[in-house]
Amino acid sequence: MKRNRAVALTLTTLVAAAGLSACSAGDDGGDGPVTISIMEYQQTRIDIVEKLIPGFEAEMKEQGRDVTVNLIADQLNDEQFKTKITQQFIAGEAPDVIDMGESLVPGFAGAGYLAPLDEYLEDWDGWEHYYPQFKEASVRQDGKIYSLLNTSGVLNLFYREDILTELGVDTSQPQTWDELIERLVEVRDLTGDTPIVLPAGSAWGGGTWNEGFQPLLGGTDQDYYDPETGTWDLESPGFAAVFDLYSDLAGEELLPVQDLLNPNPWQPTKYEKFPAGEIQVAAQGTWGWKFDWGPEGATPIPDLTEKVSTWQFPGLRDGDEPFGWLNLGGVYTIPESSEHKEEAMLLMQYLTTGEPLAEQLVASGAASPRDDIIDVKPYADEPELLQAGVDQETSVFVPTGDGSDQIAQAVASATELILTGEADGQEAYEAFVRDATELLGPNLVKE
Amino acid sequence: MTSTLDVPVSAAANTPPLPKRRRQRNGPLIALLLGPSVILITLFIVLPAFYSIYLSLTNTQLTGFAARDPQFVGLDNFTYLLSNADFLGSLGQTATFTLFSAIIGQTVLGMVAAILLSRPWLRGKGLFGAAVLMPMIVPEVVASLAWASVLSNNSEGTLNRLTGLFGADPTDWLQVVPLTSIIIVNIWRGVAFAMIMFQAALEDVPAELIEAARIDGASAVQVFRHVTLPLIRGPVFLYLLLTTISTVGVFGLVYFLTQGGPGGQTRIAAIYIYERALQFSQIGIGSAASIILLVIVLVLGIVYVRLAKVEV
Known part of the structure; x- marks a missing residue:
């Protein structure tokens, strides 16, 4: 019995000591x-x-x-x-x-x-x-x-000025996407490359929404999210227009579809082909000047500022002006x-x-x-x-709230349907609405 | 002669029960020996499994305002998943992946390797056995890295170097034939376990039965088909059960090589669950998907156990 008591006392002492020790470690005091x-x-x-x-x-x-x-x-x-x-x-x-x-x-x-x-x-x-x-x-x-x-920073279109000049392609600010697509087709025909990368598909993760789709959407339609009610308007017309744009770019073989389906799609596109001049235009934030292609960046482009320049995103629908997206x-x-x-x-x-x-x-x-x-x-x-x-x-920004993760997920899945050739713009938009409605639930979707 | 072979073969089945007093005397010892395992299994398997069942009946999320107040939604998550093309597609891909890599690939190649190693005329058995065992002892990440290098899309990739010898252009294997690629990788990785299991089973086949069949004029294929295979059917089904369970749950190898892509072509169920539960923070739906997968594996397990009861 005595032995049991001794064991119990020792254990109690150890536990108490450990507890006090833990307390002292966590309590730093006011000025300590x-x-x-x-x-x-x-x-x-x-x-x-x-x-x-x-x-x-x-x-x-x-x-x-x-x-x-x-x-x-x-x-x-x-x-x-x-x-x-x-x-x-x-x-x-x-x-x-x-x-x-x-x-x-x-x-x-x-x-x-x-x-x-x-x-x-x-x-x-x-x-x-x-x-x-x-x-x-x-x-x-x-x-x-x-x-x-x-x-x-600002999200813009970064382009290889040196390559386009060498090819004789106009490097002035394109006013509309139709105008830019004409130039991209010219580049494609001259080089055989897929000349533009916009984040798309599931593999790019949240970037498909944050760095690709949302900037394009915000430039043509700023009513897709209502901060007053905290709801998303899935019928806002910009959504369908942006899906159509993705579909047009994929259909014209201007997007590097295989690369975008790669597990790390930024690797072959932004870190290999853009520095090599085999992709000539990329949706990119200010960090491109340092983080991606700067002298200390992921894949440095020598004489970066002489070879690369920026355009604002062109207007997508009638009456839209070129714009930068506030990041x-x-x-x-x-x-x-x-x-x-x-x-x-x-x-x-x-x-x-x-x-x-x-x-x-x-x-x-x-x-x-x-x-x-x-x-x-x-x-x-x-x-x-x-x-x-x-x-x-002067850049555009549309603050959003709860549900942006789900919207990002639905956009990624729907753009992937375009990349894999399973849907055109309208079908991708319909798939997006279906997915987003399910994912957001009734409280976050505007009626 | 007719006998029944059950899997697993229980040695205790032929042992007379212990007297009651002796059992009572051994009670504390049994509790001491089994206790730690029971506690660990309860803490890390049983309780999480029950918690998963609870989560699968709620709309629990990890982010957003909904995360603050999860609601009980009954079977909504299950209804959603069973009508969701992505989830059903992932189940289909899991079935294809398991069928070709584990049930066919690993089993057949494992059996061939085990039979070869049991042949007295084979030279360099040690080297051959070590070569087959190597993939099993290599950590999953290292195996993935090795195969990422083998299947690399540039001209430096091992496979592209080999095909280049015949004048072929470099191919991005993980993009062009992604599911086939991960099936091959999984076969490579699992064949050693199959070989060990089958080798042990083959050693237990009485040599006199095979000799008798040979004397009766049976060919090697006939001996294997009508004598060896029925005798090792128990271990074969046990292996099929184990490899099915482990292959349905494969995650790291596929995630590292393809992350479920391209275009969801390798989005097996484990990847789908990871995406839903952790990338998209929908723990409720992810848990429901896990429960559905668990039920499928349990059903498969029961089928295997039933099939293993064979008459010889």
């Missing part, structure tokens, strides 16, 4: 040392944030705070990142600061995974320097802000489960201000979402990025 974590999943951003962290820690020390930042560097593609961070949100194990694509925010904020930032932003003078269109676009369906933009690139967010929201916000503010922001913009190839970075080096030395910053003011 704090360790926060930040997650980055793209190598370029891993490198730059790693470089910036010591500056933040030093600044905190100057303010009398002992804050250590643990960088969680996990190189993943967008889909892998989304899967992983979703699991971490559910488990309550997400890092204190997460750098993610803005397109993920509606879904995560809607699910309650992200902390609202409104109170912090109200007290921060840096927020006043964000361009009004970005501040407006950051407000979610419930009227709150859950993300702080760190990069932005809300990356954002910082704080999970609702974070125990160090204040310190996390301080890190986000540091990274989105002055030189740290300028360095990130140049590393990522992005325009500034703020109005007070234009003269800050190294951003001030980048004419293409500065121009994109100017273009942001």
Whole structure:
């Protein structure tokens, strides 16, 4: 009996000690040392944030705070990142600061995974320097802000000016898609290439919607989402027009269909054929200047700015003007489960201000979402990025909300039907409406 | 002579039951030995399976406002899936993949390899056995990488180099014949397990029965068809059961090589479930798809077990 009691006492002591130890590890106290974590999943951003962290820690020390930042560097593609961070949100194990694509925010904020930032932003003078269109676009369906933009830009058509000039094809801004298709047919006949890549199909994941279909749709129709009611108008006429465009491009053999059906479609298109000049036009964001084709990019194109130039997207329907699509690139967010929201916000503010922001913009190839970075080096030395910053003011953007994941899924499936030759534009549109209606459910579809 | 061979053959069937007192005395020991397994199986298999059944009856999502308040939807997810062309297509692709890679490919080649290894005249058995075993011991990711290189679309791909010797242009095999490609890869990977199973079964076939058949004038094919095969039918069906279950659940190999593409041509059920549950965050629908797949595998399992009861 005595032996049993002794064992019980020992176990109780061990459990109590472990509990106290756990408590002390988790309780950093008000002014005590704090360790926060930040997650980055793209190598370029891993490198730059790693470089910036010591500056933040030093600044905190100057303010009398002992804050250590643990960088969680996990190189993943967008889909892998989304899967992983979703699991971490559910488990309550997400890092204190997460750098993610803005397109993920509606879904995560809607699910309650992200902390609202409104109170912090109200007290921060840096927020006043964000361009009004970005501040407006950051407000979610419930009227709150859950993300702080760190990069932005404009989606356009990047084209190989050197190749088109050599072929004798007009390089002036095409006003309509009909005009551009005529030029693309000319290129196809001269080279035998499939000259344009627009993200399409399931393999491109969320990019098919975010970087392909939605920009084309937003340029011709801005009524497909009603922020007041939070519903999607699937009968909005732009949808059918964009599916018809995809169908025309595939039918004329202007799209690299086989490559788009590849598991990693950006690899053969943007990272192989565009740099080789075998695809001459690509829908692409500002990050193309650095992240994709810059000297330190995925596949550098030598003398990039001499060989590549940009057009705005041409008008699709009668009366449409050429346009650029405003891209809300990356954002910082704080999970609702974070125990160090204040310190996390301080890190986000540091990274989105002055030189740290300028360095990130140049590393990522992005325009500034703020109005007070234009003269800050190294951003001030980048004419293409500065121009994109100017273009942001006139670019088109349609804020959307809950259901964008489902719309992206339905668009990916329907465009894939076009790629595989199973549907023309009208049939793909009908398949899209059917899928989207099922996926969104009655509350998110406009009656 | 008639006897019945059941699968699995239970040695306990011929053992007299233990006296009650002895069983009671051994109770704690049995509990101690089985306890950890029971706890682990309950925690990591039984409870998740029941939770999946619960999720399949709800509209649970991982993202969006719907994630905050999942609703009970009864059998809606099952109705949706059983009328959904994509899901039914994925089941069809799973059936094709399983039939050709596991039931036909691995079984036939595994049997051939096992028979060859049992031949006394075969030289270099060690080398041959090692070559067949190699794919099984290689980690899945390494195997996928190796095959991605073999089937690569550029002229440096191993297969393209071989076809290039005959003047053929480089082919993107994973785009042109994606399902055939992953079937071949899965055969390559699973043939070793089949060979081991069949080799063990062949060793148990009494040599005198084969000798007697030979003396009666049976050819090698007749001996195999009428003597060997009925005697090893139990292990063969056991293997078919195991390989069907594991092949229906194959994910990594296919995801790495094709991610279900191109155009959904290799979207087997496991890929469909992954897409729905994790990429599109629809855990309710993904769980319902898993339950349907589980039921199909259970039915197949029952069929195999019934078929394994053969008369010799």
